Amino acid sequence: MDAETFLQRSAGAVPVLTLRQFCDDARQFLRRPDVHLRAGWVVADFTPEPVRAAVMSQGLLTLSHAALAHGLPQLERPARVHLAVPHSRSHRPPHAGGAVIHRDRQALGHDPCRPWLASVATTVRHLLRWGTRVDAVAALDAALCKGLLEVTDLRLPTHGPGAARMHDWAALAAPGVRSILETMLRLQLVDEGMSVETAVLVDGVGEVDILVDGWLVLEADGDTHSTRAQMLHDRERDLRLWDRGFVVMRVTWEQVRHERVTPIVRAVLGRLGPLPPPERPQFRRWLERPAGVLST
Known part of the structure; x- marks a missing residue:
């Protein structure tokens, strides 16, 4: 070659x-x-500019570009390149171009095969510090779901700028969440003070995306739900959920993105609830939230 x-x-x-x-x-x-x-x-x-800037400046590509390189979801393609350097490096790296430079007091981990790329743990920590809440929590959700990260790897600071926010956002991570659509929906529901469970296994049906108040099932339908075969499969699941005493709502990317779902969920809870949650057999497995994030 x-x-x-x-x-x-x-x-x-x-x-x-x-x-x-x-x-x-x-x-x-x-x-x-x-x-x-x-x-x-x-x-x-x-x-590609992000890779070239990281290599030429001897910094680490981080935040959204790094998350996407690791296969972690982000809400939008980043407009600017973000590079991380040690805090002791006081001068702006040469050849960084228009990149945003972040000086980190903590140790910077890099990808073992791509030393110009921040590690998964460093990338998520930087998103918690300098990113948006949706991007940070979605990346952490995905990293936990894919087994790329343990919460003990984050090692968030206990004090200093942004430390409290980093811990608050990290505590919002949930197990079994497979898409940024589910993350956005869950955060909107949590912001409204609703009782939310994620990745719940229902006997005879399988895993449902979100369960509100123990009886209202929300299924977040992305692009993979557009085929006829998938639609037939989804309708069969819905019938089985209704048969077991659950109420089912399916929502789309556009509805979640424009925050149209939570008002309807609130109305449904007010009109139909409180309903007794369906029985949960002892052998049903419920996924637990991850343990608290360890600090240094």
Whole structure:
């Protein structure tokens, strides 16, 4: 494989030793004016800007760009690149361009295979410190669900700027949440003071997204629910839930994004509730909230 193709398939950044090992034309490629070598890593002008800025500035790509690189959901594509550097690094990193620089007093963890990328734990911690609540909680939800992170890995500060908010937002994480749509919906319901359970297993039905007051099921339908086969499957689940004494509501991305769901949920609870929750057999498994976040 030629060096340019190899670099493109490696997210635009690769160790120079690896490039020389696998590409016969590496020497000629490294002489090109659009190819840059920094701290043993090769990038090019065609390398995505976030990766190139992190490598050239010797900072860590963090916040939303890093979350997306780890497969963690974010509400929108980030408009600016965010880089993290040690707090002791007082000067602005060279070649950072228009990136936002965050100086962190805590140890910065990096991805083992991509040293220019903040680790999952560092990324989530930075989102809790400098990101939005939805993005931070959604990333933490997904990291816990995928097994990429344990709450003990976060090591949030006990004092200092933003510490209280970081702990408050981290406490909002819930187990079994698989999409940012579910995270947004749950946060809206919690903000209204409603009693919410997530990833609840119902006998004969399977897992439901959100259970309010023990009897109202909310299913957040994303793009995967648009096929005919999935719609038939969803309707069968709904019938089984109704048969077991639950009330079912299905909501869409647009309805949640525009905060149209919570007023309707409040109205349903007022008109139909309080209803006795359906019986919960002893063998039903209920997922518990994660333990509290450890501090340093």
